[in-house]
Amino acid sequence: MLLPKELGQLKHLEKKHVLLPVGADHPFSTIKKKKAPCNRQGGLLKGWNKPEQKGFSVNELWNYQSAIAVGIRCDNLFVLDIDGETANSKVIDLGLGGGADTWTIRRTGEQHYYKRIFLPTKEQINAIPPNSKGKKELHFRVYTKEEKDSREAIEFFGHTPGRQVIVQGQHFSTNGRYTTRIGEEPKNLRPPTVREWNIVLRLARQYAGEKVPPPGLVLKNKTSWKRLAECPICNRNERVVCSISEDRQTISCFHGLTFYPPTGLKKGEVIFGTWAYSKTEERSFGTFSTFVRHRPSSLELLNRRLQISG
Numbered sequence: 212m213l214l215p216k217e218l219g220q221l222k223h224l225e226k227k228h229v230l231l232p233v234g235a236d237h238p239f240s241t242i243k244k245k246k247a248p249c250n251r252q253g254g255l256l257k258g259w260n261k262p263e264q265k266g267f268s269v270n271e272l273w274n275y276q277s278a279i280a281v282g283i284r285c286d287n288l289f290v291l292d293i294d295g296e297t298a299n300s301k302v303i304d305l306g307l308g309g310g311a312d313t314w315t316i317r318r319t320g321e322q323h324y325y326k327r328i329f330l331p332t333k334e335q336i337n338a339i340p341p342n343s344k345g346k347k348e349l350h351f352r353v354y355t356k357e358e359k360d361s362r363e364a365i366e367f368f369g370h371t372p373g374r375q376v377i378v379q380g381q382h383f384s385t386n387g388r389y390t391t392r393i394g395e396e397p398k399n400l401r402p403p404t405v406r407e408w409n410i411v412l413r414l415a416r417q418y419a420g421e422k423v424p425p426p427g428l429v430l431k432n433k434t435s436w437k438r439l440a441e442c443p444i445c446n447r448n449e450r451v452v453c454s455i456s457e458d459r460q461t462i463s464c465f466h467g468l469t470f471y472p473p474t475g476l477k478k479g480e481v482i483f484g485t486w487a488y489s490k491t492e493e494r495s496f497g498t499f500s501t502f503v504r505h506r507p508s509s510l511e512l513l514n515r516r517l518q519i520s521g
């Protein structure tokens with residue numbers, strides 16, 4: 212549900228930025244999250260990530276029945292997505308967690324999960340190193356914790372119509388809300404400082420060299436497999452090359468520089484309660500790990516029931 216008071220804070224952004232109604236599921240996503248831009252029927256808003264898609268006014272969003280949240284497209288924005296306690300410490304260590312406040316999106320009850328949004332200057336945008344497609348877009352991830360069932364990371368992204376950030380409304384899977392604190396409101400949106408931007412660019416250069424095999428090669432001899440729009444193992448959601456079998460029981464997850472599956476797992480070890488590690492193979496076009504959907508034993512099922520009822 213959208214609130215008029217919150218929506219009003221976005222009024223000054225509606226012309227220069229692309230605001231989007233949010234409430235659909237990403238195609239092929241295995242978990243219902245309702246974090247994608249939606250059309251009036253609640254389905255995916257096709258072409259939301261194309262420059263031709265213009266933004267919605269605050270008034271239009273207020274009257275948009277299927278929207279449970281509002282997103283802002285990252286055409287001119289830079290975002291630090293902090294995911295977890297170790298990510299929170301790391302962003303401070305890096306020198307990107309302090310300074311003057313900027314627009315920050317938090318979630319009710321989740322202290323260490325938040326997004327800092329910045330508005331880089333033209334000069335700062337120009338200094339972004341081109342990616343493999345020659346575009347000055349930012350997208351990489353710095354992992355800060357890699358344990359079997361929990362991975363934490365800072366994700367850096369920006370200057371791309373291909374991403375949007377949810378800034379208001381309902382967080383579907385927890386039924387919490389996206390919130391902002393006083394001093395971290397939309398009106399506080401600021402450019403990164405020279406020092407902050409230098410840190411971001413240094414890391415970007417380090418991560419820009421990722422080579423991803425072409426999809427045709429990845430799916431060769433795997434005719435009924437599909438590429439995952441968002442891999443549940445490594446969370447890769449761009450230049451997607453992780454794939455899932457037609458019966459949805461097996462995932463092949465690519466080891467890239469920016470996204471990669473947990474390493475050091477033993478055969479049969481289950482991660483995220485769902486996927487059992489099977490093997491890792493070096494192929495001519497890259498390294499892939501195979502995960503198979505875990506069938507819980509009757510004892511595990513009993514334990515889960517006891518945990519839920521207790």
Ligand SMILES: [Zn+2]
Pocket residue numbers: 442443444445446447453463464465471472
């Ligand atoms: Zn993956």
